[in-house]
Amino acid sequence: MTAFLSVRDLSVRFATEDGVVRAVDGLSFDVERGRTLGIVGESGSGKSVTNLSVLGLHDPRTTEIEGRILLDGQDLTTAPESVLEKLRGNRMAMIFQDSLTALSPYYTVGRQIAEPFRKHTGASRREARLRAIEMLRKVGIPNPALRVDDYPHQFSGGMRQRAMIAMALVCDPELLIADEPTTALDVTVQAQILDLLKDLQQQTGSAIVLITHDLGVVAGTADDVLVMYAGRAVERGTAREVLRSPRHPYTWGLLGSMPRLTSPVDEPLTPIPGSPPSLLDPPPGCPFHPRCAYVDRVGGDRCRTERPEPPEGRGAACHLPDGAGRGRTR
């Protein structure tokens, strides 16, 4: 029995002028209905590329996709465009990070919410408009019957993000992918939006993939966690497991650079030194080894030469023996 969304050995490569970019390499994960998977990693680690592949939004002329993406058992990587069109916005939907650019400036918010609804249900203009008003009310926009005729630029950032959530949820999708939905928002609004997503999930039982570079967001929202680095999975597990007893040095670094409410305000955050490797020419062995402080703890030259196995289920892609990080738990 496979999960509702099951990604197996996914690789995504882009042909660019500078060469082939290996944006995602051998990635596997699962998401069940009613559960939320948090995908975490620094900017550029391949989170967006992964999820754009699920919806089939890459330009096929420059993108090579390998592996399988199973939605309810159906492989999306081999599905024809006509099948994907029926799934997108209907059974699987996406919320993008920047609501200002992701919404069209030329149509009213109401029309943009109504558009997928009309397409997928064949509803009339009137019915779709009523549905748009209902969705705006659901996501907490005051005066929805009036605001439905506003243009995106007339909304505040938080309201635009709510409108985009309304647009994504208008057909009650079973899979919702939220790509950094709160990164552009201030902290209070961020918490409101995350609460809203949780509420809506309780009503509809949809599977949610929540992409973020902020482990704090994961801690409050996700059931399961996938940590990505340089296009690969470096650690997987339940949110509790990954946050309480992280096993990968990269996750340790991420946790170390997370601000804690209990720590004094002036305590400096400890970001991971160095920067992610080039995906044009990724380093051999473990992609994290140029930044890793534990290379010497692993016998011989393994970190530089031998690629650690990607985690299956709970685990980390690291040569360190299990338990090596026990002292690191928080």
Next chain:
Amino acid sequence: MGRYVIRRLLQMIPVFIGSTFLIFFMVYALGDPVAALFGDKAPDPATAARIRQELYLDAPLWKQYLHYMAQILTGNFGTAFNGQDVLELMADAFPVTLRLTIVAILFEIVIGITLGLLSGLRRGRSVDTSVLLATLVVVSIPTFVSGYVLQYLFGVKWAVVSPSVSPAAPFDQLLLPGAVLALTSLAYVTRLTRTSIAENSRADYLRTAVAKGLPRHRVVTRHLLRNSLIPVVTFIGTDIGALMGGAIVTERIFNIHGVGYQLYQGILRQNSPTVVGFVTVLVIVFLVANLIVDLLYAVLDPRIRYA
């Protein structure tokens, strides 16, 4: 919006006065309209003096201008070299040129936008390269060359259309002249559409449209094309004024008795009332076309609000 329109209309007044005064000054200061009336013959001094007085030619220039404008406001544009009322000339010429302009604009819209869309969607491929090359060629050939060549090919050699246009100038006879008139602008419309399509096709909201499950043709027409046409509509709108007044070469090649033809005759025969009268109306056409374009802009892009 209403207030904006009124303000714009008020702003037109100084522009109108300035530009008409300028053309009035150039035409009247550069020639002797009385001598021009008599052609090669020397004018009879008594008659010349009478005409001078009628036309206020002895008064200072600004008085002449005021007199002329006052006349225009009462609908008297003066007489052309052949004794015909300039107003009558205009009533004949403007509809002809308007039809010619409509044909040209239709070419720009249908062919220009189609080519621009095709090459914009297939950037860097052979369609795109050939279209770009063709527009370069078209832009660099002067109208009188392309006009005569096309007239010879279609009108004489293959004889598919009549090489010259009858005085009534019906639409079907204006197809070829309209195409010639449109050529340069058509190339610009193509390039403008292409650039705009290419820019907008990277926009995030297009990805959103695909993510909603819209089929490709709907993404292209409803989202990509509609939004990419804003600068194109602006260009075409301002081009109406330019085409109306700029058809001199085309109208001469095809012997069309439109605005350009009459202006040319007026200049050739140094008939000031004709030149100033036609230019005055053209200035108005220009100003109104510009206002309409600005208003259209606000309709097409909701982010623009005029107050």
